[in-house]
Amino acid sequence: MPDSPVIFIQCDWDDFLRKTQGSLWVSLKKRGDSNNIHGKITNAGFDSNESPTFLATSGFSAEVLANDMIKVEHKQSQISAVFVAPTKVYTDIHKKSIPCLDVTTTGLCVSYCVENNLVVWDFNKEELKLKLEGHVGEVYKCKFFPSERVVLTGGGDMQLKIWCAETGRCPVSLKGHRRAVTDFVIIDVGRNVISVSKDGSAKLWDCGQSSCIDTLICTSSEVNCCAITSVSPSFPVGEPEDSPSEREIGTQNKILILGCEDGTVHSVAVYSRRKLFTLVLKSPVNSVAFLETTHETDVEKKFVVGCQNECQLCLKLLSWKANFQ
Template identity: 40%
Template sequence: MAAPAITPRLALQCDWSDVLFSTQEPQRKVWVCCKKGSQTSYGDLVVLGVSSDGAPYVSASDGFSADNITKRSIRITHHDSGTTATFLAAGDIFSNIHSNSVLSLDVTTGGLGVSACSQDKLIVWETSTGQVRRMLEGHVSSIYTCRFFPSGIVVLTGGADMQIKIWSAETGQCAATLTGHTGGITGTAIVDRGRNMVSSSRDGTARLWDVGMSACLDTIANCGCMINCCAVHVVDNAIDLGEPDKCPSDREVMTEGVLLLLACEDGTLQGYGLQSRKKLFEVTCTGAVNTCAFLSSTEVICGLQNGQLYRYDIRNISSPLQHWGESRGPILCVVPFHNGILLSTGDGSCLYRDVTKAESTLEFSGSDGDAIHQVAHAGRTVYTACRDGCIRKFSIPQNLL
């Protein structure tokens, strides 16, 4: 498969807001650059003065310009490449929750967050303040994935100890432990309201679980390589998911019409009928597939270790709708959002992209090159989990999307 066209990417000094709006620095200057492949153009943003309301007057050098400057956002344009992006600064930085690399997080619209770090700490906290509510103790090694059930008060986790655990976010008690995998748990996906869930593992298998009985109902797939991520979604009725060879158990609820998507280390993206247990497709990408997600009932997207993205219509999976990349690190997380996706990378990038366009339009600042392992959102508020131990909270103004 031909390599994708590499689109230009803008980058801005991570603490740009602190510097440009500082009242202490006599000389206020931040760097900006535009990367395309191996070529990088650099420039500076220099504060020339300050308006009566404290906003800086900024001059840009070397073909760059800056406008729409506020304490939380700035729009940068590189005129030679025709590239424009708006950068957001975090409204809050929660550095008190974890002291080590944050590996996973999730949030609810009800004001709770849950996150796990490389120190094996699993913590429930308040999204408004970052105040720690409780520790969830029971895993014995790194926790790779944590998420809320749709109720917003029950947490699902999995980790290197090969265990899947279900917790009460209200009491901190572990209600159930699911075992059976022979490798670390790399991902989980909740079916409908949560009577069933799917897990993916380093052991190469994806399993369907009965949550209430804490029992494995079946092994859906054995991919022969590590599975890095899984996702489920009810798909369009026109898509044939196959028929099961035997009548499903009465403990299997709402699996009809559901497609299971698997991101595999061998560079394949695989799809299975969850109820039929039939493999429906396997497409080969240009590198290890780290993450995958559904954009709709007919479209999926996956992100690769080599920084590339593939978007497919599952009604015609033979060739991608889009295959594109930028000068970024490995793609670690892809989350559907608004009319596109939120994605995070191994080089500290986090951005929003309209999937119908060839470039990113909104960049979330703050990481100084530290990997952002996970991104989550509640409405227009976005949270990032970073290797520097911080969880950053961004509020997207109405005029930016």
């Protein structure tokens, strides 16, 4: 539940596991409640199996589950959390905060940090490969195309850029938004992409011709995020009023969801351009995503919404079907 208490732990707790003495802080916090519970976990030594044992205050307890895992519990509240340490930490690529990154199956990573440093690097060797130079200002999102040889980025300069991940060249820039590009999705293999912007719009692009095919929706608010999914042919997405461009590929069964700064969530059927629903929440929507559960004869789709006030909402996509008709 969104209002359940959450356990927080000191960020370098994994170093604490390897020490023979010392302590770290732990807290139990609930949104909107100032009566948080703060405690301390102290290393009391090692048992016969060479596992650390702990002493904890304020009703907390802790136990090691593995070399890189610790379980912390607050018994009175019946709240517990398992924390997993990173297997590797990269310190030589960026020196400031990293708002976006993506990785490939072949060991490449593209990432951006707030010092205007957009790079492609090998995360197995921790080796810098390329610096992608061309955006003016912040980059809000970076992602590899399915081929894993091409990178798509969007930023504060109102542009999307397509880069060769092998040479660093940028042969394509997509221009048409009037404010920053905040998020995007790639349709199928990437002949078309959809971007959203602080100008309130979602645009469908033809990457091959570097042109905007259509504006899918215009909202009255800044759009912070988007997500796309495929639905079955029986899903009521409607038909387009005009014949679509021959450059529009793979949109027939796609549904797009947008999360906005004013707390609204909009959905549009990409192929028909039909607005499916609008959901009104109480705080800015920072992230949206689709979930998929496979049953024996069917696939259940849901979408998840994350808000500025920590509220998260999970809804069945098909529960909105009555509103589409």
